[in-house]
Amino acid sequence: MINFILDPKNGVPLYRQIINQIRFGIASGQLKSGEQLPTVRALAVELKINLNTIAKAYKELEIQSVLESQQGTGTFISSTKVELNHDERAKKLTDTCSEFLSVTNAYGFSHKEIIEKLKMMKP
Amino acid sequence: MINFILDPKNGVPLYRQIINQIRFGIASGQLKSGEQLPTVRALAVELKINLNTIAKAYKELEIQSVLESQQGTGTFISSTKVELNHDERAKKLTDTCSEFLSVTNAYGFSHKEIIEKLKMMKP
DNA sequence: AATATTGTACTAGTGTCGTAGTACAATAAT
DNA sequence: ATTATTGTACTACGACACTAGTACAATATT
Numbered sequence: 001m002i003n004f005i006l007d008p009k010n011g012v013p014l015y016r017q018i019i020n021q022i023r024f025g026i027a028s029g030q031l032k033s034g035e036q037l038p039t040v041r042a043l044a045v046e047l048k049i050n051l052n053t054i055a056k057a058y059k060e061l062e063i064q065s066v067l068e069s070q071q072g073t074g075t076f077i078s079s080t081k082v083e084l085n086h087d088e089r090a091k092k093l094t095d096t097c098s099e100f101l102s103v104t105n106a107y108g109f110s111h112k113e114i115i116e117k118l119k120m121m122k123p
Numbered sequence: 124m125i126n127f128i129l130d131p132k133n134g135v136p137l138y139r140q141i142i143n144q145i146r147f148g149i150a151s152g153q154l155k156s157g158e159q160l161p162t163v164r165a166l167a168v169e170l171k172i173n174l175n176t177i178a179k180a181y182k183e184l185e186i187q188s189v190l191e192s193q194q195g196t197g198t199f200i201s202s203t204k205v206e207l208n209h210d211e212r213a214k215k216l217t218d219t220c221s222e223f224l225s226v227t228n229a230y231g232f233s234h235k236e237i238i239e240k241l242k243m244m245k246p
Numbered sequence: 247a248a249t250a251t252t253g254t255a256c257t258a259g260t261g262t263c264g265t266a267g268t269a270c271a272a273t274a275a276t
Numbered sequence: 277a278t279t280a281t282t283g284t285a286c287t288a289c290g291a292c293a294c295t296a297g298t299a300c301a302a303t304a305t306t
Contacts, residue, residue, distance in 0.1 A: 117217070121220055
């Protein structure tokens with residue numbers, strides 16, 4: 001189970017906040033393989049947003065093989081472990097880091113400086 | 124002097140590409156304090172885009188005290204060294220890192236993993 | 247079989263962003 | 277003074293993103 005919290009004035013789109021929280025839930029072990037997620041309608045009511053917003057989040061995660069949806073049944077955490085799409089994962093890391101370096105580089109932050117900061121921010 | 128290169132199908136807005144290249148030019152020492160940048164019209168012709176796109180980039184950098192513009196004269200690299208706004212700089216790094224960690228965290232990348240990757244990508 | 251529950255498809259409205267067109271204002275050059 | 281050059285202001289248009297409303301289709305339940 002998972003408790004969703006949305007911040008409408010966050011700048012981050014609602015559907016993306018949902019995606020992130022699900023991904024984090026899985027990564028942190030809070031959500032386990034095969035577990036059922038709230039139905040789009042139930043979550044829509046709970047969060048007081050439109051059901052399509054939930055559906056959009058679910059769908060994107062389904063495309064990424066993180067979730068599995070079936071009409072009339074529900075949406076579940078994919079049984080095939082996420083670790084499987086090793087290439088996708090590696091690419092994501094590379095892309096994210098690349099963009100990150102591009103920005104920090106433009107601002108003149110050195111490699112050392114960046115890594116120091118990241119180590120400090122370890123949550 | 125500096126040679127601008129724009130990639131329209133990059134996803135990154137043109138005005139932002141200009142901003143990044145100017146910032147990098149300064150950070151890398153390629154652009155020096157007091158140096159004049161191309162006029163909005165000259166650069167617009169050279170890059171075959173609208174002059175307002177250039178103006179938008181210049182303006183944002185002027186707000187950040189990176190550039191100084193004067194009507195009828197031109198746009199110049201700010202004489203007061205960028206190092207001065209120490210706080211802004213620190214905040215920028217914190218914010219950028221924070222967002223970066225937020226994304227990587229959602230995808231389940233560990234702190235170690237991230238830092239290893241960044242070290243590898245050292246250009 | 248009939249009904250309820252679930253995800254899906256289609257449409258539309260709203261807002262924002264990026265870029266461009268055009269006219270204006272300030273400074274420099276003649 | 278007049279003209280040229282420079283940045284600026286205003287408007288508008290197209291594209292896209294985000295969310296919502298509503299109807300449809302598939303599965304489960306009774």
